[in-house]
Amino acid sequence: MAVNHIKVSQQELERLRQTGGAGTRNKKGMLDLLGKIGFVLLVLLILFYTLFPFYWAIVSSITPYAELVSNRWFLWPQSATWDNYSKVFADDRFMRALLNSFVISTGVVILSLVFGTLTAYAMARLHFRGRTFFFYTILSMTMFPGIAIIGSLFQMMRRFHAYDTLWGLMIVYLSFALPFTVWVLANFFRAMPAELEQAALVDGATQMMALRQVLLPLAVPGMVTTGLLAFIEAWSEFLYARTFTISTNAKTVQVAISEFTGNSQYEQPYGVKMAAAVVVTIPLIVGVMLVQKRIIAGMTAGAVKG
């Protein structure tokens, strides 16, 4: 999944929303008919390119096996079937993997939001020595290559009996989710005017009260977006999951799905695989669609000079 280094500045986003969009280039008169047709074709081509693979997964998942491996070229099955989905949901190992992934991802989101908010507040609002150093460490952590530490992490996890456990994987996932959350939320807090909690401090509130009662309510939208992004990262993670789990105890859905094989080596269960792929992906797509404006703003704000 793409890295999202986000520098959220609310004014910036607001400006983006207003200046983007229509009215940017109203030179329609200059476009001749040919150009218009070409443009429409380009748009259709882009839509086809981005959407077809997932569309094809859905179609394959509801196509009967015999038709899937026939020579017929089709874009929609002659007779749709839910069989493949029944098989997916009847597969205990897969269902367990779904549950494992859900538990791990939710745990990661909760832990990184709790710790991340506190740390982000300190980074944005409190002055202490070592903050600059820590700030840069956090930034570089968000780009840390997991492969560099799996060998030694493997040894550590064995020593602490964390290998092949849900909690073990959850803690390992914090290594990318927490720095990411801190980074995003710190920038979020920074964008908030300092006067907000200064008023509370003057009235005798402590720093923590100011955080809880003034900043936190305002940060909820940012926390929701960050939480969702962290969930997506954790849900989609593969390298650690593949390396640190071995049994159904802790195997995540990404590992389970990559190992999905049929009973016979001659009959690859393409349709069932695609059904499983759709099941794993739908929650993410729904989540992303629900908060898509914020997600786009969030994932792109980092690149805009702010």
Add this chain to the structure above:
Amino acid sequence: MATNTTTAAPRKVSKFSAPPTKAGRSIERLGWVLILPTVLVVLGIAIYPLVESFRLSFTNYRSSRPDRWRYVGFDNYRDLFSDEVFHKALWNTIIFTVTSVAAETILGMIVALTIHSAFKGRGVVRTSMLVPWAIPTVVSSMLWGWMLNDSYGIVNKTLVGMGFDRFHKFSWVGDPGTALMSIVAVDVWKTTPFMALLLLAGLQVIPDDVYEASRVDGASKWQQFWQITLPLLKPALLVALVFRTLAAFRVFDIIFVMNSYNTSTISVSVYAHRELMNNQRIGYGSAIAVVIFLCIAFLVVLYTRMIKVEET
């Protein structure tokens, strides 16, 4: 950790700091308490294992015989120099990184410019961008693996249907000539949307009057692109490029899911994983991992120089 930070030192005065006072000290202490969990996570799950990886890379440790190991100095690194699989992995990784990042950038630019022009339904196109981005990499690899399936894949069916008989049962991932490029295609599909949305955000902050002024001066659209859009887009473009380069260089999921440890498409990360986990050569694998880390670290330094992180 909170206690040894209480001695005051001269420092930048910010809104909430009053250095030598009691209040300033308590704020400093609070700051340390609040960052403690994150510090512990970073130290325990990143810094310490990283140091361990460096240490292990100087040993001949194997997980199959954990009791018998010794330090071997730079032997592992020396072996890497003459290891042909490592050369292959490095070369594959470079090819993968360069081609996929280049293709993503060009396609992303085309998509961004398209969405940026005002037309009915641009919201739909922008939303559709989120679909490949949201799909987990493992799943994207499976979708493409299925589309590129030699016997029943839609790609071969279509090509054969169009009369290209040589694609009958053609194995895109199995054929060494197309294997790496098939994998690049999946990565490009998966990450072009991210690139496009980053560039789109960059496009949207370019003020309209710049274009207006150049239009009045008689500049063509083509000239506008090269002389206004591209230079003004440079910051966004650079950041996007480096992000993508970093991610592409450590590619693991796509290659592992589509072609396992196969040498034809092996990347440095996949090779490190093979040595560490499959062959249980922790020492040697760690040396590969360290080399990957150093390459990434170099790129990160480059990156942090480019986006100036403003310390309040």
